[in-house]
Amino acid sequence: MSATAPMSMPMLARGRHRNPRRGACFMELVSYLAGESWSDAPGCTDEALARLARLVNDLTPDRARSRLAPLIPSVIGLRHLGPGFEDEVALIAAVHALPIASQSRQRGLAVGIGRTVGTFGTYRTAASVEVCHRARRALEDQPALHAWARDFVGTIGAAGHPGSERSSAGTITEIAARGIADACVNDAEDRLRALLEDVIAHARACAGFAVEDAPALEPHHWQGKVRAAS
Known part of the structure; x- marks a missing residue:
């Protein structure tokens, strides 16, 4: 019996592209498969999820980026995921990055987690109780970081820190993704892909979709539009 040949995957490239002849990133291929105009921010996917997908795409080395392609169909149609979804993406990303990021990024993540879940500060999130509990526990598992973040927020709070009622989800997500990419x-x-998989699974649960129900990416979906990965 002959072995089954591995299915070819599309070549994904870093950054934004004017058209597929110049390359395609993860979210641009999403826009094509969804039948939308060519874009790295298609309307078929929640922007917080799309932001993370763009970061993971761009921070993944060229040699490994095509392994993200099977996840592409699973983000189509994930919209209107609740008022706290952006914070949930940020908290999940922070939990993944906190144990391995550099100290400066760990500190930023610790402040972001603590502020978002209400451990300190006046911000009130709409993120789910489950996601907040997971993030709070991750921070409590790092007592030195927790103490540093509490002292830091206390200091800037006393000085009247601006923007205390606004979400910092976008900043947290970027710090987390870059923290994983640059970790020793x-x-x-693999950790970046695992993060994206985790957030996609959460998004699909929010939308009432099972992870296993996501359609497979088949060669006929993209061949003729973008090149195959070598």
Whole structure:
């Protein structure tokens, strides 16, 4: 019996592209498969999820980026995921990054987690109780970081820190993704993919979709539009 040949995957490229002849990132291929205009911010996917997907796409090394492609169909149609979804994406990303990021990024994530879940500060999130509990526990598992963040927020709070009622989800998500990409680990690309998978699974649950019900990416979906990965 002959072995089944591995299915070819589209070549994904870093950054934004004017048209597919110049390359395609994760979200641009999403826009094509969804039948939308070519864009890295299509309307078929929640912007917080799309932001993370763009970060993971761009921070993943060229050699590993095509392994993200099977996830593309699973983000189509994930919209209107609740008022706290942006914060949920940020908290999930922070939980993934906190144990391995550099100290400066760990501190930023600790402040972001603590402020978002209400451990300190006056911000009130609409994120789910489950996601907040997971993030709070991750911060409590790092007592030195927790103490530093509490002292830091206390200091800037006393000075009248601006923007205390606004979400910092976008900043937290970017710090987390870059923290994973730059961490002193030998599997950063696998960790980035795992983060994206985790957030997609959460998004699909919010939308009432099962992860296993996501359609598979088949060659006929993209061949003729973008090049295959070598």
